[in-house]
Structures are given as C-alpha cells and as structure tokens.
Amino acid sequence: MNTAFLLFLIIVAGTLVITYYAARKTKTTSEFYTAGGGLSGWQNGLAIAGDYMSAASFLGIAGMVALFGFDGFFYSIGFLVAYLVVLYVIAEPLRNLGKYTMADMIAARFNDKKVRGVAALNSITISIFYMIAQLVGAGALIKLLLGLDYTSSVLIVGALMTVYVVFGGMTATSWVQIIKCVLLMAGTFIISLIVFAKFDFNLMHMFDQMRTATPLKEAFLYPGNKFTNGLDTISLNLALVLGTAGLPHILIRFFTVKDAPTARKSVVVATWIIGLFYVMTLFLGFGAAAFVGKDVIVKANAAGNMAAPLLAKALGGDFLFAFISAVAFATILAVVAGLVLSAASAFAHDFYGHIIRKGKATEKEQVRSAKLASVGVAIVSIILSLYAQKLNVAFLVALAFAVAASANLPVLVFTVFWRRFNTAGAVTGMLVGLISALVLVIISPNVWDPTAGKAILVGTPLISLTNPGIISIPLGFIGAWVGTMLSSKRDDVKYDEIIVRANTGIQETL
Amino acid sequence: MKEQLKTNPYSEIVRSEPFSRLMAKKKRFIVPMMLFFLVFYFILPIMTSYSQVLNQKAFGSITWAWVFASAQFLMTWVLCWLYSRKAVEFDRLADQIKVESTAKERKAG
Numbered sequence: 001m002n003t004a005f006l007l008f009l010i011i012v013a014g015t016l017v018i019t020y021y022a023a024r025k026t027k028t029t030s031e032f033y034t035a036g037g038g039l040s041g042w043q044n045g046l047a048i049a050g051d052y053m054s055a056a057s058f059l060g061i062a063g064m065v066a067l068f069g070f071d072g073f074f075y076s077i078g079f080l081v082a083y084l085v086v087l088y089v090i091a092e093p094l095r096n097l098g099k100y101t102m103a104d105m106i107a108a109r110f111n112d113k114k115v116r117g118v119a120a121l122n123s124i125t126i127s128i129f130y131m132i133a134q135l136v137g138a139g140a141l142i143k144l145l146l147g148l149d150y151t152s153s154v155l156i157v158g159a160l161m162t163v164y165v166v167f168g169g170m171t172a173t174s175w176v177q178i179i180k181c182v183l184l185m186a187g188t189f190i191i192s193l194i195v196f197a198k199f200d201f202n203l204m205h206m207f208d209q210m211r212t213a214t215p216l217k218e219a220f221l222y223p224g225n226k227f228t229n230g231l232d233t234i235s236l237n238l239a240l241v242l243g244t245a246g247l248p249h250i251l252i253r254f255f256t257v258k259d260a261p262t263a264r265k266s267v268v269v270a271t272w273i274i275g276l277f278y279v280m281t282l283f284l285g286f287g288a289a290a291f292v293g294k295d296v297i298v299k300a301n302a303a304g305n306m307a308a309p310l311l312a313k314a315l316g317g318d319f320l321f322a323f324i325s326a327v328a329f330a331t332i333l334a335v336v337a338g339l340v341l342s343a344a345s346a347f348a349h350d351f352y353g354h355i356i357r358k359g360k361a362t363e364k365e366q367v368r369s370a371k372l373a374s375v376g377v378a379i380v381s382i383i384l385s386l387y388a389q390k391l392n393v394a395f396l397v398a399l400a401f402a403v404a405a406s407a408n409l410p411v412l413v414f415t416v417f418w419r420r421f422n423t424a425g426a427v428t429g430m431l432v433g434l435i436s437a438l439v440l441v442i443i444s445p446n447v448w449d450p451t452a453g454k455a456i457l458v459g460t461p462l463i464s465l466t467n468p469g470i471i472s473i474p475l476g477f478i479g480a481w482v483g484t485m486l487s488s489k490r491d492d493v494k495y496d497e498i499i500v501r502a503n504t505g506i507q508e509t510l
Numbered sequence: 511m512k513e514q515l516k517t518n519p520y521s522e523i524v525r526s527e528p529f530s531r532l533m534a535k536k537k538r539f540i541v542p543m544m545l546f547f548l549v550f551y552f553i554l555p556i557m558t559s560y561s562q563v564l565n566q567k568a569f570g571s572i573t574w575a576w577v578f579a580s581a582q583f584l585m586t587w588v589l590c591w592l593y594s595r596k597a598v599e600f601d602r603l604a605d606q607i608k609v610e611s612t613a614k615e616r617k618a619g
Contacts, residue, residue, distance in 0.1 A: 084587065222575065
C-alpha cells in the first residue's frame with residue numbers, strides 16, 4: 001500500500017471521527033445550519049479560509065503562475081483584496097440581519113416570497129456551479145494520484161461530503177474546514193520554505209534565476225502571457241474582487257458566530273491567513289516552473305493543475321508528494337461540504353421552510369428537511385459532475401464568481417445602503433444579474449470555439465469576453481435601480497428598522 | 511403614516527443624536543477607504559493591460575509590476591487593521607445606542 005493511499009485513509013478516518021462527535025451536537029435547526037452560533041472569531045476565521053482556499057486556488061493558481069508567470073498572480077491578488085469588500089460592507093450587516101441563509105438578510109427588509117425565492121435560486125445556482133467545479137477537479141486529481149477511475153473518485157468525494165453534512169451539519173463542516181486550513185498552510189509553507197532555500201533565501205536571486213528558468217525567458221516576469229485582452233482582464237478582476245462578497249457558502253459562515261464584532265474578527269483572521277497563503281502561491285508557482293519544468297507540468301495536466309504536487313515530488317520525494325496530495329484531497333472535501341450546506345439551506349430553509357410552509361414548520365420537520373435537501377443537492381451535483389468531466393474547472397469557478405458579483409452583491413448592498421430600494425428592485429436586480437451573467441457566458445468563447453474540442457460547442461462566439469463581469473455586474477446594479485424606480489413602493493419605517501439593526505445589532509424584538 | 515413614524519422605536523433611534531453620529535462616523539471612514547482600495551486595486555490591471563511602464567525594473571530583476579502586486583497585499587492587511595481599530599469606536603457607539611433604547615423600552619413598557 002503506498003503512502004498517498006495511507007494518508008488519504010487517515011484523512012477520511014479523521015474527518016469521520018469529527019463527524020461522529022459533531023453529530024451528537026447537531027440536534028436543532030440552529031445547530032445544523034450554524035453550529036449553534038458558538039464559534040469564536042479565530043475558529044470561524046480559520047474555517048472561512050478553509051472554505052475559501054479551494055483546490056482551484058491551491059492547484060490552479062500554482063499551475064497558472066508556473067505556466068504564465070505574473071498573470072497567474074492576478075487571481076491571488078483578486079481573491080485576497082475581495083475580503084476588504086466583505087469586511088467593509090457585508091460581514092457585519094449580514095450577521096446582524098440574517099439567520100441561516102443569504103436570503104434571510106434580504107428578506108429581513110423585503111418579507112416577500114418572490115424576493116426570498118429568487119435569492120434562494122441564486123444561492124443554489126452559484127453553489128452548484130462551484131460544486132461541479134470542485135467535484136470535476138477532485139475526480140481528475142484522485143484519478144491521477146491514486147489511479148482510481150473518474151467515476152469512483154467523484155462518488156467517493158460525493159459520499160464523504162454527504163456524510164459530513166447530513167450527520168454533522170455545520171459543526172462537522174466547520175471543523176473539517178479548520179483542520180484542512182491548518183494542513184494546507186503547513187503543506188504550502190514547507191514547500192515554499194524549500195523553494196526559497198533553493199534560491200538562498202534571496203528574493204533578488206529568485207527573480208534573477210526566473211528570468212532564464214522557463215521557456216518564456218524574461219517575459220515570464222511580465223504581465224500579458226495569459227491575459228492579452230485588456231477589457232477581459234479588467235472584467236475578470238472585477239468579478240474576483242466583487243464576487244467573494246456574494247458567495248453563499250462564504251456568507252453563511254458569518255452566522256456561526258455570536259455577533260457582528262466576532263464576525264469582523266473572523267474576517268480579519270481569514271484575511272491574514274488567505275493573504276499569507278496567496279503569497280506562498282508565488283513560491284509554489286516559481287518553484288514548479290524552475291524545478292519541475294513546463295513540459296512535465298503540461299504533460300501531467302494541460303491546465304497546470306498538477307504543478308504543486310509535482311513540485312512536492314521534485315523537492316521532497318514520494319512522502320512529500322503523498323502529503324501534498326492528501327492536503328489537496330482534504331482541501332476539496334472541506335470546500336464541497338460547505339457548498340452542500342449552502343445549497344441545502346437555500347432549499348430547506350428558504351424554499352421549504354419559508355415559502356412552502358410559511359415559517360410554520362416544526363423544529364423536527366426543519367432538521368429533517370435540511371438533511372433531505374443535503375442528500376438531494378449532493379446527488380444532483382454528483383450526477384452533473386459525472387457528465388461535466390470535460391469542462392474546464394477554472395471556467396466554472398470564474399462563472400460562479402461572476403454570477404455572485406452580478407446577481408447577489410448589488411442587492412445585498414442596496415438592502416443596507418439605499419433607502420428608496422424596494423421589492424421590485426430586489427427581484428429585478430437579482431434576475432437581471434443572474435440571467436445576464438449566464439447568457440453572456442453562453443455566447444462567450446468559453447462555450448464556443450471554431451476549433452472542434454477546444455470548447456463545449458463548435459462555432460464563433462458572439463462576444464470576445466471570457467468573463468462577463470464588466471457587463472453583467474453593472475447590469476445587476478442598473479436592474480435593481482430601474483426596478484426600484486418603476487415601482488412607487490417605498491417603506492421608510494422598514495428601512496429605519498434595517499439600518500438600526502444592521503448597524504447596532506439590536507434585534508427584531510424591539 | 512405620520513402617527514406610525516412617531517411611535518416606531520426604530521425611527522426614533524434613527525433620529526437620535528448617537529445614531530446619526532454613528533452613521534456619520536461610518537460614512538466618513540468607510541466611503542473614502544472603499545474608493546481608495548478599489549482605485550488602487552484596478553490601477554494594476556489597467557496599467558498592465560494598457561501600458562508597459564510597470565515592466566521597468568525596480569530592484570534587480572524585480573519589476574514594478576511585482577512591487578505593485580506586493581503593495582496590494584500590504585494594502586489589504588493595513589486596511590484590515592485600520593478598520594478593526596476604527597470599529598472599536600463604532601462598537602462603543604452601537605452599545606450606547608443599544609443601552610439607551612432598552613432603557614427607553616423599559617420605561618415605556
């Protein structure tokens with residue numbers, strides 16, 4: 001039995017033990033969705049980081065830096081700066097207004113079935129896109145690392161995520177994310193340290209050597225190797241920096257702490273960890289480019305996803321390779337568990353609890369519906385992933401960010417900051433953002449390519465933008481504004497309540 | 511409608527002095543900071559897409575593009591720290607508003 005397999009088993013066993021203990025503390029609805037709201041700022045900060053740093057970040061960015069140099073680093077910057085939007089605008093009002101889901105925050109102001117329904121639809125769409133990306137990535141990775149076929153790999157990851165969420169709810173999910181975060185930081189730190197040592201712990205030296213170490217030569221250090229269309233680059237950056245604040249699986253993490261100051265502290269902790277991690281992606285990328293080499297990386301996976309594990313092998317032999325592979329596996333498990341929970345809460349809490357049962361479901365019915373929804377979401381995602389094997393993973397993640405930034409962010413912002421905003425504006429804003437982002441992707445080069453096999457369909461794309469953000473995000477805001485203006489409805493008393501609650505944490509009981 | 515405005519406890523808080531002070535303080539801090547970091551963030555992709563200026567060397571083989579990229583990390587951490595420091599003031603005012611409103615409730619109830 002090889003080391004990688006053994007480490008995989010240890011991770012599976014460890015997470016199942018966590019789930020067993022978490023299950024004993026997961027009886028009520030609040031325990032299932034928010035771990036009872038009792039996490040500390042540090043714990044939640046680590047869990048946010050663990051929820052956020054997906055395999056796409058770890059494997060994808062390391063690979064992109066290794067193959068394209070500076071351009072790969074754009075993702076690292078965008079994924080990090082995005083946390084300032086979360087900290088300054090979203091985290092505290094969200095904690096003060098919401099209960100279990102993102103839709104709760106919007107529904108706190110507009111208690112309307114349509115608003116909640118559309119918000120829940122957005123959450124489910126984003127989470128499922130994101131989850132397919134993770135499962136497709138997981139399937140490819142495990143296939144490569146353990147030699148299992150794609151279908152069994154997806155089924156294993158799918159089964160594990162279902163078990164964590166159904167039995168351990170948010171408590172198990174949080175602890176899996178915390179442990180994964182620690183493992184991932186440790187693994188990347190070890191590799192970065194070895195890489196830096198190879199460059200004599202000298203940054204100047206490292207950059208000097210990178211000028212000649214890759215086939216790109218000096219151009220490796222310059223922007224423009226991957227992103228050649230300026231508008232597209234800016235569009236991508238827009239989606240990255242504004243998308244995080246609209247990702248449902250990140251937003252629901254803020255309900256696991258007791259109040260807004262703790263939510264704030266958790267963002268600060270998460271931002272430090274995520275920042276340090278993305279600094280290290282540079283060392284991973286440079287190291288892979290210099291010590292593994294482009295040809296070997298591309299041969300293992302055309303998109304460069306194997307750069308980090310291959311670097312571990314080149315630096316530390318089979319054991320480090322096995323360890324990093326196991327870390328990547330843990331990374332995938334932690335992220336997909338968070339995604340199942342966010343999609344399931346939108347189904348069970350928003351659709352079933354509020355729209356169908358009108359908030360009258362008993363505690364027992366709520367927990368049961370949440371568990372059933374988790375199983376349902378998991379099954380649907382697994383089936384979709386089995387058909388999505390050939391899709392580009394980065395494309396699905398970028399799409400999820402673009403939808404989050406276009407459909408969710410404008411409405412979340414207006415809910416708290418715009419007095420005139422109303423129900424019609426919320427519904428139009430969310431629908432315009434969602435539909436425009438999806439349509440722009442459907443007519444983009446991600447889907448259409450004149451050369452057969454390069455994209456999903458053969459043909460000329462209608463637009464040249466690969467990322468819809470620069471059009472769909474303004475459309476989301478404009479949609480919300482136009483919808484508001486076309487309706488004469490205005491409720492100043494309700495807005496007074498919202499700004500008081502959002503800014504002070506005073507509860508509805510007043 | 512007027513009647514309702516008068517009796518709504520939230521509207522009373524909104525019109526109170528501490529609450530307007532809190533909102534003014536938040537606005538004065540958050541709006542300029544947001545504008546600053548969004549501008550600072552987008553200057554990088556705009557400059558790398560439409561000019562070659564950042565390809566000039568800053569230190570050894572390290573170009574200004576990398577220096578600017580690292581500055582984005584520093585900027586994020588510094589703004590995080592500044593916000594947490596400033597938020598202590600926000601929390602104090604929010605607590606004061608909370609205490610006053612519950613005291614009023616008790617008197618009324």
